Amino acid sequence: LRDERGRMERLSLVGQMAASITHEIRNPMAVIRGFVQLIQERSPQSQFEYFRIIMEELDRANLIISDFLSLAQNRELKMERANLHHTINDLVPLISADANLRGQTLEIVLCEDMPDMLLNDREMKQLLLNLARNGMEAMGDKGVLRIHTAWTAEEVSIQIADEGVGIPQDKLDHLFEPFYTTKTRGTGLGLPLCLSIAERHNGRIEIHTREGEGTTFVVSFDIREGSGGHAN
Numbered sequence: 542l543r544d545e546r547g548r549m550e551r552l553s554l555v556g557q558m559a560a561s562i563t564h565e566i567r568n569p570m571a572v573i574r575g576f577v578q579l580i581q582e583r584s585p586q587s588q589f590e591y592f593r594i595i596m597e598e599l600d601r602a603n604l605i606i607s608d609f610l611s612l613a614q615n616r617e618l619k620m621e622r623a624n625l626h627h628t629i630n631d632l633v634p635l636i637s638a639d640a641n642l643r644g645q646t647l648e649i650v651l652c653e654d655m656p657d658m659l660l661n662d663r664e665m666k667q668l669l670l671n672l673a674r675n676g677m678e679a680m681g682d683k684g685v686l687r688i689h690t691a692w693t694a695e696e697v698s699i700q701i702a703d704e705g706v707g708i709p710q711d712k713l714d715h716l717f718e719p720f721y722t723t724k725t726r727g728t729g730l731g732l733p734l735c736l737s738i739a740e741r742h743n744g745r746i747e748i749h750t751r752e753g754e755g756t757t758f759v760v761s762f763d764i765r766e767g768s769g770g771h772a773n
């Protein structure tokens with residue numbers, strides 16, 4: 542028991558440190574971004590591109606910091622009774638714009654009468670967006686990303702299927718390790734974050750994959766009365 546308490550205390554210390562460090566780093570970054578933007582507006586066309594890249598990289602660093610912070614803090618989520626379909630519908634314009642830019646297609650099939658569940662909308666969006674982005678990034682300049690939902694009395698589930706490269710067996714074991722990435726511009730924080738969010742919603746993540754054909758991520762949430770996902 543004492544070990545467990547020590548572990549929790551260390552965890553919360555890490556969370557607090559992460560919060561204050563990210564805050565301290567983000568402030569100067571925001572200032573830098575503001576000035577870069579000012580200089581960009583006054584700079585000759587030939588330099589415009591450089592400033593655009595600088596700002597893109599600042600935004601990227603900011604994103605890594607946000608993901609890392611969510612992961613390190615692992616804080617208690619404020620849950621509300623809501624419908625997963627609302628969360629998905631909110632995201633559709635964003636995902637489909639992204640897919641269109643890549644020359645890909647988004648296909649959404651939502652089941653009927655999806656029951657409500659306890660969820661944190663912001664985190665749930667983060668989970669779905671990360672899985673959708675991974676799916677799109679696994680496909681070339683065409684391909685279909687399919688999002689399906691289903692439910693039973695016990696579970697609500699969402700499937701995100703891509704027609705991408707698939708995941709070789711030896712990589713499957715590492716997907717949820719923080720900072721594991723096979724992308725030159727990846728952070729390796731997406732899936733660990735997805736897993737942590739799923740777990741805090743009483744969910745689990747299954748992966749079905751075939752090399753060269755595609756990958757399906759299935760996230761299932763336990764919605765039974767008395768399960769954490771339904772408790773007060």
Ligand code: ADP
Pocket residue numbers: 671675676679703705706707708716721722723724726727728729730731732733756
């Ligand atoms: P990142 O996307 O920044 O690389 P993630 O944690 O989101 O980090 O994913 C880790 C790795 O898992 C990816 O680099 C990729 O190799 C693999 N991966 C995740 N989703 C898919 C997918 N849908 N298809 C193929 N590989 C995937």
Ligand code: MG
Pocket residue numbers: 671674675731732
């Ligand atoms: Mg990712």
